[in-house]
Amino acid sequence: MRSFVAILALLALGGGVSAIENKVVGRDGKTIGVILDCNSCKDPAKGKDCRTGVQDGYFQGKPCGQCLLVSNYGIKLMYPYDLYVTGTMNQPDGSPLANEFVRLYLPNTWTVRTRTNEKGFFRLILGATEAREGESMSFEIGSRQRTKARNQPDYALYMLPENYKPCTED
Numbered sequence: 001m002r003s004f005v006a007i008l009a010l011l012a013l014g015g016g017v018s019a020i021e022n023k024v025v026g027r028d029g030k031t032i033g034v035i036l037d038c039n040s041c042k043d044p045a046k047g048k049d050c051r052t053g054v055q056d057g058y059f060q061g062k063p064c065g066q067c068l069l070v071s072n073y074g075i076k077l078m079y080p081y082d083l084y085v086t087g088t089m090n091q092p093d094g095s096p097l098a099n100e101f102v103r104l105y106l107p108n109t110w111t112v113r114t115r116t117n118e119k120g121f122f123r124l125i126l127g128a129t130e131a132r133e134g135e136s137m138s139f140e141i142g143s144r145q146r147t148k149a150r151n152q153p154d155y156a157l158y159m160l161p162e163n164y165k166p167c168t169e170d
Helices: 066-071
Strands: 004-007 020-025 031-037 056-059 062-065 083-090 101-105 111-115 121-126 137-145 155-160
Touching (some): 020 137, 062 066, 066 155, 083 101, 111 121
Parallel strands (some): 004 137, 083 137
Antiparallel strands (some): 020 031, 031 155, 056 062, 083 121
């Protein structure tokens, strides 16, 4: 039997390039978590050349990225099957972005990293965190854009609980 595939719609917020949020829903209909993709501009409508997938950026005008891991430290997301998070990376002209690293950060200090193939496809694999109940689930998070650049950090995604705590104010 093939794995159950849940295709999620991207929620683009505001105009231009903006942060992205994908909800990860289990077979029972309960939310396992959300995957956030931060952008580099606090207000994408006013900025230009806002990049997504940054480690320290903004989501809906609020700090997003590594600070979320600090605010939600120690939370372990629970799911009884392996999760495959898939998507594609493209250059701004639409051509595939090959050999780019994509990293998923979790609040319990785990990270998962992969590299895009020649078609820009990537798959991040997370093992079950509870007793297994069936086959794996796949979550398609869509296409992301990134300009090919040397010495650029991994494209960063953050998987957090549905009601995650925002970054603390310094």
